[in-house]
Amino acid sequence: MDLSISSILLLLITGFLAGGINTVAGGGSNLTLPALMMLGVPADIANGTNRVSVTLQCIVGLRGYDKHNALDRTALFPILIPTISGGLLGAIAAAVVPNLYLKPLLLGTILLMSLLILLRPDVITPPPGTANLYPNENKSAWWGLFGAGVYGGFVQAGVGFILLAALAGGLRYDLLRANALKTVCALAFTSVALIVFIIFDQVWWIPGLILAAGSMCGAHLAVKIAVKASQESIKWFLFVMTLFAVIGGFLF
Numbered sequence: 001m002d003l004s005i006s007s008i009l010l011l012l013i014t015g016f017l018a019g020g021i022n023t024v025a026g027g028g029s030n031l032t033l034p035a036l037m038m039l040g041v042p043a044d045i046a047n048g049t050n051r052v053s054v055t056l057q058c059i060v061g062l063r064g065y066d067k068h069n070a071l072d073r074t075a076l077f078p079i080l081i082p083t084i085s086g087g088l089l090g091a092i093a094a095a096v097v098p099n100l101y102l103k104p105l106l107l108g109t110i111l112l113m114s115l116l117i118l119l120r121p122d123v124i125t126p127p128p129g130t131a132n133l134y135p136n137e138n139k140s141a142w143w144g145l146f147g148a149g150v151y152g153g154f155v156q157a158g159v160g161f162i163l164l165a166a167l168a169g170g171l172r173y174d175l176l177r178a179n180a181l182k183t184v185c186a187l188a189f190t191s192v193a194l195i196v197f198i199i200f201d202q203v204w205w206i207p208g209l210i211l212a213a214g215s216m217c218g219a220h221l222a223v224k225i226a227v228k229a230s231q232e233s234i235k236w237f238l239f240v241m242t243l244f245a246v247i248g249g250f251l252f
Contacts, residue, residue, distance in 0.1 A: 007039050008210055015214025019057040022186070022215075023222035024179060024234065025241035026160020029054070032211060045204055048197030051190050052208030057215035058187035064223030065180035072177055078134045079167075079181060080188050082142050086149020087189020091196035093154055133171045141170025145185065152186060153193045159186065161242060175234040176226060 003011075014035040018028030029050055036046035065071050135142040144166030152159035163185050167178040197203050226234065 010035055011207060011210045012214035015053055015211040016218040019215030019218025020222040022160055023061040023219045024226050025238045027158050027241050045202050048202035049204045049208040051194040051197060053211040053215045054190045055194055056212040057219040058183050060216045061183045061219040061223055062187060068227040070176050071180040082146035083149040083185040084188050086146040087153035087192045090150040090153025091193035130172045132173055138170050141166045144170055149189045152189045175231055
């Protein structure tokens with residue numbers, strides 16, 4: 001694949017924006033997937049290539065959150081069980097099945113999350129001091145994490161919203177710590193998905209690594225902003241991103 005200077009700049013800028021958006025909310029792949037396809041990358045290859053960027057941005061974001069003590073390490077094992085299981089299933093399905101069937105479900109979930117943020121903000125942003133739950137204490141959250149893994153392994157775009165719904169709404173984490181755990185979950189099932197796509201020869205490394213360079217910078221900056229931002233600011237940023245994700249979903 002021949003890349004011009006303008007193509008490289010497009011990937012870097014798109015990656016930077018997507019890395020920041022994914023680290024604090026979700027929906028960054030609604031930017032990166034169309035950008036890859038605009039440059040002539042086939043849809044199935046774009047889906048696999050995008051995982052290079054997401055994997056590396058998650059590593060950067062995770063290190064940043066952990067450095068600022070925003071990561072609940074005790075919750076990692078119970079949360080990763082459903083997300084990795086779902087991610088493996090979704091990635092295998094993505095290699096052989098078109099992603100048409102999951103798109104309406106994702107858009108419906110994002111719309112519901114937008115309404116919850118607007119009408120019932122206490123559901124998605126629990127009050128300070130609210131006790132956190134483990135997945136085995138809330139079965140709907142367990143299945144939400146599994147479903148997020150399936151969808152994230154399948155197509156990635158917008159999966160952050162499903163994860164935040166399960167982590168903040170279901171397990172009652174504040175949005176900062178929910179974003180930290182969301183990054184862990186995304187890293188886990190995206191890494192599994194990337195291995196599957198590599199096996200099926202559906203990754204183009206050069207555009208993937210260029211995209212990743214931008215997204216890693218975006219993730220690094222986003223963590224610095226997120227740890228200083230108020231819950232109210234994160235909540236409204238999340239609300240705006242859900243609306244953009246819905247619009248992007250209908251367009252692409």
